[in-house]
Amino acid sequence: MFWIRIKYRLGLFYKTVLFKLGFGKILLKNRYGERLLLFHGIDTKGDTRYNSRFISKLFFEALIKHIVTHYNVVSLDDYYLKKFKKDTLNIALTFDDGYLNNYTYAVPILEKYKVPACFYITTVHENTPYLWTDFIDLVSYYTKKEKVVFKGDLYEKNAKNEFICHGVSLKNVAKRMPYKSIKLIYKIFENDWKNLPPKHHETYWRLMNAEQIRYIANHPLFTIGAHGETHASLIDIPLEAAKHEISNSKKQLETICRQPITEFAFPFGFYNHEIANYCEEIGFERLLLVDYNTKEDTKKQAFKNRFVMNPYLSFELQLAYLLKGSYF
Ligand SMILES: [Zn+2]
Structure with a gap:
């Protein structure tokens, strides 16, 4: 997600200055919003040396505590049904990739605060338990x-x-x-x-095993969705290979979880209509994006865009952007 890293860094200085000048106060007023958060890894330190996908467990817990206290946290079911409250942020949580650190660090915190979440798993690693x-x-x-x-x-x-x-x-x-x-x-x-x-490094690369995935699938707060087989960019490989990635990840997770898998998060957030239609044809009812490709896509029932958490930000600034609903 290098391009995202660059985008986040651009303008960050100006945003920080604006925040210090009082821009943050305007943003921190109560306001209505719908936010579907996207997390990747949780680690002990929030190390950004290798990539922009990890935040620390302390940051994560502080964030969860804050949103539970000040906002309306809902399940993905309620998010799709728009069971929202007025004059506040309505927030649901998602995690992509299937890291073991989600199970080790995020799950106990989510259980502690009774926060629902959905986990999108990359399924096959052919004896290599990493992405x-x-x-x-x-x-x-x-x-x-x-x-x-x-x-x-x-x-x-x-x-x-x-x-x-x-x-x-x-x-x-x-x-x-x-x-x-x-x-x-x-x-x-x-x-x-x-x-x-x-x-x-284990915190960074190890993925959940079948037993851990099943624990999450059977948990009343959590659901499991698919995220492709190998984390290939589905729009860049031949269509038949993309279909194979999508259907295989569904089958593999259904075997592990012993329940239907009906949610799919596009790897890298990349999709097109052929890919999305195929997902719907084989039984995916919810398709999780990063950004919508077009304005038309915002009207599609199955599609939902997500707000990617940014490990380069201070706690206050992350909250300010969360309220704003975008980084730009
Ligand atoms: Zn991913």
Whole structure:
């Protein structure tokens, strides 16, 4: 989600100044709103060295405490039914990717405050219990390699620890490839990955196992949805491969959870109408986005956009943006 990271950073300075000048006070007045929050990982420190997807468990608990105290927190069912209160923010929570840290850190906090949430799981890892996106982030940060060759192209490491070829990062190139090509990247960095200190990093990359997913599925506060099989960008791979990703993730989760899976969150938030129609055809009733592609899409019953939590912000500023409903 590199592009999101850049977007968040742009203008942050001005927003901080405005907030200090009193802009925050205007935003913090009670106002009506509907917000579907999107979290990824929760860790001990909210480390942003590797990517923009992790917030700390302390930040998370403070946020949950705040929204439970000041706003109306609802389940996704009620969010879709628009069972909202006036003059306040109506908030529902979602988590993408299926990190073990969701189970370890987020679930106990959500249970403590009785907050409902939905978890969208990436299902298959073929004996690699991590996402390729995290693999690239972590291994690029730690490897001593300065250059790598992938599919005949030379990638050089830049100051931000990304491997770049013709101005495009290896991660963004991989995003547009089927999983069998991505697996070649595992090969390139095989030894570097082996040498990563696992204890320190497990919080970042380990995904939930079947038993943990089932615990969440059977919990009265929580639901499970699908998020693709390998976290491929569904609009960038052949349509048949995308369909395979969608239907397989549904089948695999139904086998694990022993219940119908009817919610789908698009990996990277990327979708088009062919993909969305296919999801509906095979039984997905709710389709979770990041941003709507078009104004027309805002009218579609199944679609809901989401507000991505930003680990670069202070607590106050995150709350101000939450009230505002956008980062721009
Ligand atoms: Zn994701």
